Amino acid sequence: MNVTPKISVVISTYNAQNYISECLDATLNQTYTNLEVIIVDDGSEDDTLSILQSYASKDSRITLFRHSNKGVSTTRNKGIQNATGEYIVFFDADDYPEPDLIEAYVNAINEWSEKKVALIGTGMFFDNQYNKYVGNKTYILEVAHGYIEGENYILSRSSAAMLAWLKLFNFVTNKCYDLDIIRKHNILFDSNIHIGEDLKFNLDYLDVEDGNIGIINRALYHYVKRTNNSLSVSYHNMDLEDTKAIYKRFINWEVNQKDVTVDNVMVVKAIFINDWISRLTALYEEHRHEETFASAKKTLKNDIQSVEFQRMLKEIYRAKKISTLRYVCLRTGIFEIFYFFRFIYQILKG
Numbered sequence: 001m002n003v004t005p006k007i008s009v010v011i012s013t014y015n016a017q018n019y020i021s022e023c024l025d026a027t028l029n030q031t032y033t034n035l036e037v038i039i040v041d042d043g044s045e046d047d048t049l050s051i052l053q054s055y056a057s058k059d060s061r062i063t064l065f066r067h068s069n070k071g072v073s074t075t076r077n078k079g080i081q082n083a084t085g086e087y088i089v090f091f092d093a094d095d096y097p098e099p100d101l102i103e104a105y106v107n108a109i110n111e112w113s114e115k116k117v118a119l120i121g122t123g124m125f126f127d128n129q130y131n132k133y134v135g136n137k138t139y140i141l142e143v144a145h146g147y148i149e150g151e152n153y154i155l156s157r158s159s160a161a162m163l164a165w166l167k168l169f170n171f172v173t174n175k176c177y178d179l180d181i182i183r184k185h186n187i188l189f190d191s192n193i194h195i196g197e198d199l200k201f202n203l204d205y206l207d208v209e210d211g212n213i214g215i216i217n218r219a220l221y222h223y224v225k226r227t228n229n230s231l232s233v234s235y236h237n238m239d240l241e242d243t244k245a246i247y248k249r250f251i252n253w254e255v256n257q258k259d260v261t262v263d264n265v266m267v268v269k270a271i272f273i274n275d276w277i278s279r280l281t282a283l284y285e286e287h288r289h290e291e292t293f294a295s296a297k298k299t300l301k302n303d304i305q306s307v308e309f310q311r312m313l314k315e316i317y318r319a320k321k322i323s324t325l326r327y328v329c330l331r332t333g334i335f336e337i338f339y340f341f342r343f344i345y346q347i348l349k350g
Helices: 020-028 047-058 072-082 103-113 155-167 179-184 195-207 239-255 260-287 293-304 308-319 324-331 335-347
Strands: 007-013 035-041 060-064 085-094 116-126 135-137 152-155 175-178 212-225
Touching: 007 020, 007 072, 007 103, 020 035, 020 047, 020 085, 035 047, 035 072, 035 195, 047 060, 060 072, 072 085, 072 179, 085 103, 085 179, 103 116, 103 155, 103 175, 103 212, 116 195, 135 179, 152 155, 155 212, 155 239, 155 260, 175 179, 195 239, 239 260, 260 293, 260 308, 260 335, 293 308, 293 335, 308 324
Parallel strands: 007 035, 007 085, 035 060, 116 212
Antiparallel strands: 085 175, 116 135, 116 175, 152 212
């Protein structure tokens, strides 16, 4: 017998007046209607709040909260604390779901009712509205590896590495979680970090829920890049150390999964190196025109020449997880050489 659980949708907003209507329309017009929409406004200074109030006055499924600007983690936690559904999903205000996303989750819940599934994920659209020269992308399980678009799959936990490589694991916005598990173990987003909070939440959740990973092999959530918000643009204190901490944890987590392979671990290490470099690039760009640049350069040199970085770099190169040019530039241990070729590549890419 199929169940029709209430699904809690948590949407955090901040200065989203230009796109929040698209997200809300797509949410409220879901083909599955037994849901509550918890919107937490993080102290918006534009017309976001008035738009939210207008929607809330017309749809009783909406519950609206507002607090002073505290960041996305605190905002999502407010949603968790006030959710009353059996399952919970998270949307970002500048993204939007496909019309049948929630229905697909519920169908999978019913299909796998007798299976041990920890969480359910979907494929994603990456829509680039910032750079017209960079096309949109779709990420699902790859046909080349025998997966069929539109089918549902239960994957082993060690497949988290593959999903991370496909840009499907580190997000929370393309997943459905059991709210009872979250409540029972007090799983919350870490408000003390600015980077990797989604990945940390997923690992925290899987640490207490030992089921496998369910995947709906369709792209059902649109991650929309509307501005130049790449990782190399901004840098917060501790971003570098937080990145190292979360990926070391991810590697250790992956190593301890049943049926893990060497390739699984190399994949996570390759992603780690990529994000490590992104943090170093952000640090470089944050300080290169400031008096603090000498200190930043010391950090760059120490990191890129460290035994840990260079050993991992050689490992992923032998595993063919990094290009030769990128590898050679980083092997010099001189960040400026890598940055120069990165700059040239970005110009050529447009």
